[in-house]
Amino acid sequence: MSRKRTAVLISGRGSNMGALISAAMVPAFPAEIALVIANRPDAKGLERAAEFNIATAVVDHKDFSGDREAFERAINDVLKEHKIDLVALAGFMRILTPYLVNAWSGRMINIHPALLPSFKGLATHERALDEGVKLHGATVHFVSAEMDDGPIIIQGAVPVLDHDTPDTLAARVLEIEHKIYPKALELVASGKAKVAGTRVLSDTGQEADTGLIWPQ
Numbered sequence: 072m073s074r075k076r077t078a079v080l081i082s083g084r085g086s087n088m089g090a091l092i093s094a095a096m097v098p099a100f101p102a103e104i105a106l107v108i109a110n111r112p113d114a115k116g117l118e119r120a121a122e123f124n125i126a127t128a129v130v131d132h133k134d135f136s137g138d139r140e141a142f143e144r145a146i147n148d149v150l151k152e153h154k155i156d157l158v159a160l161a162g163f164m165r166i167l168t169p170y171l172v173n174a175w176s177g178r179m180i181n182i183h184p185a186l187l188p189s190f191k192g193l194a195t196h197e198r199a200l201d202e203g204v205k206l207h208g209a210t211v212h213f214v215s216a217e218m219d220d221g222p223i224i225i226q227g228a229v230p231v232l233d234h235d236t237p238d239t240l241a242a243r244v245l246e247i248e249h250k251i252y253p254k255a256l257e258l259v260a261s262g263k264a265k266v267a268g269t270r271v272l273s274d275t276g277q278e279a280d281t282g283l284i285w286p287q
Contacts, residue, residue, distance in 0.1 A: 075156040075260040078106040080146070080163040085116020086245065087161040087182055087252050092123055094253030102260035106153045108146060110165055126153060132165060143171040150175075159256060160214065172216050177266040179214040180259060182252050184244050186210060186226055191219035196237040196244065207231050207240060209248045211255035213266045222271045224264050227251040 077095070079088045088107060095104045107120035110132045117127045128149045135142040142165075150158065160181040172179070185195040187210040199207045208228035215221035227247035231240060258264035264271050 074100070075102045076105040076154055077102045077157045077159055077256065077260070078108060078150055078153065078155040079104060079116075079120075079159050079161050081107060081109050081114055081116040081161050082111055082164040083114055083116065083162050085114070085119060085161055087248055088116050088159075089119060090249040090253055091159060091161070091256060092120070092125070094256070100253075100257060100260075102157060102256050106149070106155060108149060110142075110163065116161075139165075139168050140170045143168055147171060147174055157256070157260060159252070161252070166218060167214065169216050172214055175214070177213060180211055180224065180255060181214050181219075181221075182209060182211050182248055182255075183219050184209050184241070184248065185219075186228060187212060187219060187223060194237075196240045199231060200235060200237060200240065205231055207244060209244055209251060211251055213271070222266050222269055224255040224258060224271055225251050 077091070079085070079091060081088055085107070092104050094100055095102055104125055106126045106128065107116060108128045108130060109117050110130060112129045112131055117129070120127050130142065130145045130149060132142045135145070156178065158175050158179040160179065183191070185191070185199065186206065186208045190198050196207070206228050208226055210226045211224045213221040213224065227250060229243045229247055255264070
């Protein structure tokens with residue numbers, strides 16, 4: 072089996088990156104984490120990736136004077152240099168332009184700490200508590216031109232408890248993130264989940280069997 076060479080894009084500690092690295096250490100996993108790119112030279116995740124002998128690169132957005140497309144072209148050059156097949160965003164705190172989204176259409180995935188389409192954007196846990204929802208969670212989706220949009224691959228849900236704070240809820244959601252992101256990457260890398268317009272299909276052309284994951 073040819074494993075898909077995957078790049079992880081980060082801005083900080085790369086918590087979800089660590090979950091992907093752990094999953095990819097299993098030889099049968101259909102993806103290998105071949106590269107980690109950060110847009111901040113002080114991103115802690117770079118050190119962690121280096122500990123696993125994973126190639127790292129820094130493309131600092133501050134070097135491009137607000138030219139977002141030029142920044143993304145530099146990222147794309149690094150991706151091509153390393154012969155990357157798939158891209159996983161893991162806390163990459165930059166809004167992408169159509170350039171990079173189109174260049175990696177169907178091959179770029181993202182994780183968001185909410186049950187999309189609810190609570191797009193930032194402060195998802197605070198907003199969930201303010202709205203009084205009883206379920207919260209995380210979503211892995213294919214990246215589209217719209218922020219926190221695109222066909223959903225898999226979701227994970229957790230209950231919202233009466234005594235929850237944004238921090239306690241965030242911690243519980245992070246645990247489910249670490250379960251669903253490796254699963255989503257496995258589905259995409261194996262061809263069992265691929266984007267088809269607004270839907271996610273399996274390798275047989277049927278609706279992909281992704282579903283909802285609950286904490287054990």
